[in-house]
Amino acid sequence: MRTVFLALLVAAPAFLTQPAAAAPCGGDFGAFLQAMEAEAIAAGTPPAAAAEFFAGARQDPAVLKADRSQGVFRKTFLDFSQSLISKGRLNTARAKSAELDRIFARAEAEYGVSRGVLLAFWAFETDFGQVQGDFNTRNALLTLAHDCRRPELFQPQVLAAAQLHALDEFDLGTTGAWAGEIGMVQMLPKDILQRGVDGDGDGLILLKTSPADAILSGARMLQYHGWRAGEPWLTEVTLPEGFDWSLTGLETERPTADWAALGVQPRSGALPDLPASILLPQGRKGPAFLVYPNYRVFFEWNKSFIYVTTAAYFSTRIEGAQPYLAGNPDPALALEKMMALQEKLAALGHDVGKVDGILGAGTRAAVQKEQVRLGLPADGWPTPALLDAL
Incomplete structure (x- = not known):
């Protein structure tokens, strides 16, 4: 029918x-x-x-x-990822992978999408169908x-x-x-x-x-939506001392060979031969990732930067990646200070979208541009020092 x-x-x-x-x-x-x-x-x-x-x-x-009352995506990457990713959820994902191996193998063969990605969305969206x-x-x-x-x-x-x-x-x-x-x-x-x-x-x-x-x-x-079969989406990396933070962010994309020449190293394995951006979801003192074209496809599922980055990271964990190095990032700005920062950025001509206290892609890009202008570490992470300088 x-x-x-x-x-x-x-x-x-x-x-x-x-x-x-x-x-x-x-x-x-x-x-x-x-x-x-x-x-x-x-x-x-x-x-x-x-x-x-x-x-x-x-x-x-x-x-x-x-x-009118969405607030979950005001959390930081560390807070959001640690609230969604637990040992129990990771074990359940791997058990589901084994239980439904034939279905996931078919998804990989017919559509080229890794089971880790599908399991991450299944986990985050409905806790594997339970909610x-x-x-x-x-x-x-x-x-x-x-x-x-x-x-x-x-x-x-x-x-x-x-x-x-x-x-x-x-x-x-x-x-x-x-x-x-x-x-x-x-x-x-x-x-x-x-x-x-x-x-x-x-x-x-x-x-x-x-x-x-x-x-x-x-x-x-x-x-x-453009998923590229057989390609990765995210790799955790380490960055060298003295790295130019203004090169980070989704707006800058270079071949992985160029990043390697600048001292960017994967925590495990080798880097693929792909265009990539360096992602610092919580600034230079937090975790660091290289993200590839498939990472951008995640945004077709959910527009939230924090959700997408957490789902992409969890996908790699399901497939065997080690936990990220959390580092010791600067604290996030309180809601009222984040909104004040967005208002200042908008007044300076930056497109930050809605003034909502959420550190989305537009606000991150604007923060980084102002950090460059003011001579601050340009990692896209808003700090009290930046707010005061503006």
């Missing part, structure tokens, strides 16, 4: 597979549901399935509250699609969920994360519809209950 339905969607005229115009956000929720139902039908969902999907849907205030979220997914998606903050992101997810419902792959009682992600690896409906894999051969793609479906769907999604 799924193959036939998707074939019909592909064969349909463009006006059937793409909504003519987005439903207006805000306003009366009932009118919004009617507009979205019409869009779903225009996008190819059978009218009976669309009517069933939208009937009885409601707004969920808890979803909006969660959307998949208890928000009603239909209501969550419709709430966010109706909200005027990001309707362009969530209205297509509503349409995809309606199409999954028509395929018998989305029950109206489906639960997941507040932002609409579903299943063991927490994928959004549009990704499931377009890149989901029936890993267990039962004719359905059910990421909530089938490890094979979840693992292979995650692998296919990463491949779609």
Whole structure:
């Protein structure tokens, strides 16, 4: 049924597979549901399935509250990684690798994605399927699609969920994360519809209950976003005394041979022949990594620098890497000081994005540029000295 339905969607005229115009956000929720139902039908969902999907849907205030109160990514890399990575979780990941060896081998053979990466996402997203979220997914998606903050992101997810419902792959009682992600690896409906894999051969793609479906769907999604088969993503390294800190950060990429010539050494093994950047998630006094093109693909799964770096590091641990050298980094700025720093950086013309106290990629790059200008160690890690100097 799924193959036939998707074939019909592909064969349909463009006006059937793409909504003519987005439903207006805000306003009366009932009118919004009617507009979205019409869009779903225009996008190819059978009218009976669309009517069933939208009937009885409601707004969920808890979803909006969660959307406006994210704070976990204000943690430092050391705090975040140590809270998510334990000996027990590492042992469970390796046990799952052995238990589902055939599935992971298939993911590696067909999509080129390492099992360590897939296991890390599975662990972080749902603790290997144990905690998949208890928000009603239909209501969550419709709430966010109706909200005027990001309707362009969530209205297509509503349409995809309606199409999954028509395929018998989305029950109206489906639960997941507040932002609409579903299943063991927490994928959004549009990704499931377009890149989901029936890993267990039962004719359905059910990421909530089938490890094979979840693992292979995650692998296919990463491949779609540019994962390069057989290549690493992160290596812990040591840096020499007197290293030029301004060369660190994701904006500077050089061949590993160039880094080796500057004294950058892997803690174990040899460096691959790849373009790489030096990453100091907590400044020059903390752990140091070389990251490669595959590291950047992690951001297609989650946009948080801290989440991505922790997942990339945990992936290497699952595959046998040793624990990082934590070092003794300078303490992180308190929230109010970080926000004050972002305001100063923005006033100087830097694009730091939203002033939210989160040390994201934009803020790190701005910090490093100001450190260079002021003659401070340019490692991208904000300190009280930098704040005072600004």
